Amino acid sequence: MSVKAKYQPVLDLGEELAIKNGDVSEEGGVLKIKGEANTQYEKNLLWDKIKEIGGDSPTDVKANITVADDSVYHRHTVKSGESLSLIAKHYYGDPMKYKQIFEANTGVLSNPDVIHPDQELVIPNL
Template identity: 45%
Template sequence: MGLFSFSKDSGDKAIDTSAENKVNASTLMNTIQSYGFDVKDLDVEIDGDTAKIYGTAADQATREKVMLTVGNTKGIAKVEDKMVTAAPAPEAKMHTVASGESLSKIAKKYYGDAMKYNVIFEANNPPLSNPDKIYPGQVLRIPEL
């Protein structure tokens, strides 16, 4: 997939950082594994505010969710995706949440129907656990219908 940029200061604060206020690679790996993502040979390396992710994801959706889990972490500005997929598929669109947006507004923009917000919610769950709790700067997967 390549190199992706994220908002370093608006990421998920729920993922614990080290005493130096830097993201810890093992903490990110534990978070990814706690979500139950099917990734073989998972490895995460941190270099400053850039994370590199390695492994074989079961499918494209899993690959994208892992990348977003890491990128939407406070302290991460870039994610270099070095994963491969066991079952290649087209990539989903990515959307960076703007101030005042909701999943309904985003669904209306991409699908023409605000009631399809649940498609976006399910495509980002986990780590998104509540459709009403998105924040500006967060990057979301927008799958094809």
């Protein structure tokens, strides 16, 4: 199996996330991946996928992934049935961090208990 085939799920995720300026090459059994993610969250998703396939310190892949907008962790479009605590749990692993999301979005939200589908929320860097 080629290194590129081994890491194909990473390349597929990069396509799904619309990574910009992407470049992939294979040299001496090492896959070189380059590109620009929209946010740190998307960059983390790519690295998580790399580690899932190659372990914590893979030697057969080198990735240079930059971030277009490092002023926020991510931008999230609210879906039906979501709450700030559910969103906080998804991005931070801690539902109590909903307060930080609320504070970052006081221009859009007036009450942390009231959010609506299709609202775009800033998920702040912690």
